[in-house]
Amino acid sequence: MTTADDHALARDLAQDAGRLLLSLRAQAFRSGCAPDELRKAGDMGSQELLAARLAASRPGDSVLSEEAVDDKARLCADRVWIIDPLDGTREFGMEGRDDWAVHVALWERGGPTGGLVAGAVALPAQGRVLATPDPGLRPGAGHAPLRLVVSQSRASQLVKDVAARIGAQLVPCGSAGAKVATVVSGDTDAYLHSGGFYEWDTAAPVAVAAAAGFHVSRIDGDSVAYNRDDPLLPDILVCRPAIAGLLLDAIQEVTHEN
Numbered sequence: 001m002t003t004a005d006d007h008a009l010a011r012d013l014a015q016d017a018g019r020l021l022l023s024l025r026a027q028a029f030r031s032g033c034a035p036d037e038l039r040k041a042g043d044m045g046s047q048e049l050l051a052a053r054l055a056a057s058r059p060g061d062s063v064l065s066e067e068a069v070d071d072k073a074r075l076c077a078d079r080v081w082i083i084d085p086l087d088g089t090r091e092f093g094m095e096g097r098d099d100w101a102v103h104v105a106l107w108e109r110g111g112p113t114g115g116l117v118a119g120a121v122a123l124p125a126q127g128r129v130l131a132t133p134d135p136g137l138r139p140g141a142g143h144a145p146l147r148l149v150v151s152q153s154r155a156s157q158l159v160k161d162v163a164a165r166i167g168a169q170l171v172p173c174g175s176a177g178a179k180v181a182t183v184v185s186g187d188t189d190a191y192l193h194s195g196g197f198y199e200w201d202t203a204a205p206v207a208v209a210a211a212a213g214f215h216v217s218r219i220d221g222d223s224v225a226y227n228r229d230d231p232l233l234p235d236i237l238v239c240r241p242a243i244a245g246l247l248l249d250a251i252q253e254v255t256h257e258n
Contacts, residue, residue: 002117006106010120011131013053014104014204017046017085018124021102025092025125035093042092043067046085046102054081061106064231066200072229080107080227082116082203088175098125101177103204107227113216114224119207121177130181130208137212139240140186146243147171147188149179151195158194158219161254166246180205180238184212190239190247194219199231206238215244219251 021042028038047067054063058081062074065083074080081104086092088100105119120131130137145167150159152172163170171188173179176197182188203226210216216224219235239247 002106002108002111006118007120007132009057010104010106010118010204011129013050013083014102014120014122014131015129016053017049017102017104018122018129020045020049021086021092022124029095039086039089039093042086043089050083050085050104054083064200064227066198070231074227075229077227078109081105082107082200082226084177084200084204087177087201091174091178097174098123099174099178100125101175101181103177103200105203105207105226107203113206113210114226116203116207116210116226119204119211121181121204121208123178123181130184132207132211134208134212137184137208139213139242142186142189142240142243143169145169146190149173149182149188149191151179151193154195156194158251158254159192161257162192162247162250165250165254176201177205180209183238183240184209184214189243190237192219192237192239192247192251194235196232196234199226199228199233202233202236206236209238213241215239215241217244217248219248221248 061079062077063081067085084103087103091097092100102122107115108117111117118132122129148168149171179191183191206216217237219237
């Protein structure tokens with residue numbers, strides 16, 4: 001059963017891994033380290049910190065991580081931590097970019113929102129952590145025209161078509177965690193992604209968004225699910241509840257046209 005300690009642990013882990021990444025990044029930029037070397041060091045360093053802390057703090061729980069071999073024993077576990085030690089590796093290696101994150105989420109069998117019961121998204125270069133629970137995060141009034149946050153380099157044609165259909169603005173951003181953070185913080189109205197990614201890309205952001213009262217679903221309206229045998233997640237929609245119907249209708253319309 002999830003406790004306050006689980007929420008605190010998720011926040012602390014994400015925050016501490018973020019501090020490590022900031023330190024590695026600062027040292028690399030001072031020394032002129034190659035961006036790819038920095039990215040590898042960031043992935044490895046954050047993974048080692050998170051894995052060691054989880055093994056010490058929650059030795060009975062399973063872990064699914066982007067940077068570790070997938071132990072299928074997690075499929076029989078009642079509690080699984082789903083982590084992305086460095087979400088937005090590309091942006092992390094670029095000086096001046098702050099749209100990268102650390103994701104830490106806890107899945108429990110039978111839990112709400114695909115089993116997610118706790119989560120934290122650290123945005124170290126922005127100096128903040130979004131975590132469950134946070135009464136300060138609530139859906140706001142939104143924007144006119146609507147603002148859809150999208151990948152800076154690979155926004156899908158579906159997203160472009162939906163934006164054109166409803167007259168929305170596209171707002172480029174880096175990592176998935178940073179994108180969802182713009183939605184829950186009120187800077188944008190929705191995050192729509194149809195290009196495929198993995199459970200660790202969205203578990204923590206989805207946990208935070210759902211706990212704050214935002215709409216979370218697949219792009220066909222079906223519910224999300226985590227800790228599956230195949231961690232590939234084809235698509236997702238995170239948005240203010242007031243515009244979920246509008247977006248789902250637009251997705252259906254442009255999908256049927258193509």
